[in-house]
Amino acid sequence: MALKLLQPGLQPAGQFDLKDGVTLYGGEYVELTGSSDYAASDVSAVGPATYMQAGIRSLAASVKFGGLADEGTTGYGTSFGSIIGATVGQGTGFGTLSTTGVVVVGPQTSTGSGKVTVWHSPGLYGVSGAPATAAAVAPLSGLAVNAIVEAETVTGYLGGAGTGAGSTVGVTVGAVKDTSLVSTTAAAAGESAQTEYYAIYMTAINGVSV
Numbered sequence: 001m002a003l004k005l006l007q008p009g010l011q012p013a014g015q016f017d018l019k020d021g022v023t024l025y026g027g028e029y030v031e032l033t034g035s036s037d038y039a040a041s042d043v044s045a046v047g048p049a050t051y052m053q054a055g056i057r058s059l060a061a062s063v064k065f066g067g068l069a070d071e072g073t074t075g076y077g078t079s080f081g082s083i084i085g086a087t088v089g090q091g092t093g094f095g096t097l098s099t100t101g102v103v104v105v106g107p108q109t110s111t112g113s114g115k116v117t118v119w120h121s122p123g124l125y126g127v128s129g130a131p132a133t134a135a136a137v138a139p140l141s142g143l144a145v146n147a148i149v150e151a152e153t154v155t156g157y158l159g160g161a162g163t164g165a166g167s168t169v170g171v172t173v174g175a176v177k178d179t180s181l182v183s184t185t186a187a188a189a190g191e192s193a194q195t196e197y198y199a200i201y202m203t204a205i206n207g208v209s210v
Contacts, residue, residue, distance in 0.1 A: 002026035002128060003070050004197055009121020013067055017051040018116040024054065024071040027127030028156030029169055030118060031066035033057040052116055054156035056167045067120035068127070068169075068202065069156070119202075126176060127158060128197035135159025140198040143172045149200050158200070173199035 003026040016032070018024070030052040054069070119125065132140040135152055138160030143149070149170045150163040158169065177193040178185040187193040 003068050003119070004126030004128070005070075005119070006124035006126050006199060008119055008123035008125060011121070012070065013065075013118045013120040015115045015117050018114055019051050019053040020114075022054060024069045024116060025129045025131050026069060026071040027125070027129070027131035027158065028054045028069045029056070029066060029151030029158065029167070030054050030069045030116065030156055031057045031064060052118060055154045056151055056156075056164050065120070067118040068125055070117035070119055122170075122203055123201070124173065124199060125202055126197035126199050131155075131157050132198045135163050137162045140172060140200065141175070141195070145172055145174050147172045149202075168203070170200045170202040173201055175199075 019033075024030075031054075032050050033053050034050040052066070052069070057064075127140060134155075135157040136159070138147075140149065140158050143160050148161045148168055149158050149172055150161060151158055151167040151169050153164045153167070157163075175195045175198050177195050178187050185193070
């Protein structure tokens with residue numbers, strides 16, 4: 001589960017403090033907000049007292065600033081397998097046991113530094129896992145090409161029209177199928193093609209009107 005950069009904007013909006021206790025899967029819509037939140041001194045004492053939180057926070061605003069969270073576990077920053085373990089003790093391998101060829105990796109940024117990278121520029125992005133399939137109204141997995149993509153108010157998951165009022169983030173491009181760990185695709189080996197992620201075209205989030 002991760003955000004995949006297909007043909008994104010040249011640079012992300014930046015790295016922002018992430019609200020405490022938030023777990024990201026990658027590809028959620030996150031938005032800038034401000035409130036009481038624990039943070040390192042370089043965030044709370046120097047910069048503005050703001051942080052990123054999943055979902056739509058500023059429905060009353062005419063212009064808002066947010067984007068897609070660059071995080072993930074499965075297929076993110078690894079060649080094979082999934083992230084296994086917890087903060088400062090994660091590895092990648094097959095299954096959940098430490099005896100299955102695990103290679104130690106660093107913690108994902110949300111647990112390692114408390115920050116999240118946010119992509120805000122128009123471009124093509126791939127979203128997989130819960131952010132693409134778990135929206136309460138018309139998740140990405142059930143949308144046709146060129147359907148409007150909106151973000152849920154609380155989770156930031158992406159779905160079709162009605163998912164979140166005034167939260168349009170782009171349009172669907174389609175499902176990208178046939179993931180495989182070898183050069184021969186699943187379909188070529190006689191199996192059913194499997195969806196790897198869902199491609200969307202994201203419009204400029206920071207100028208969205210509500």
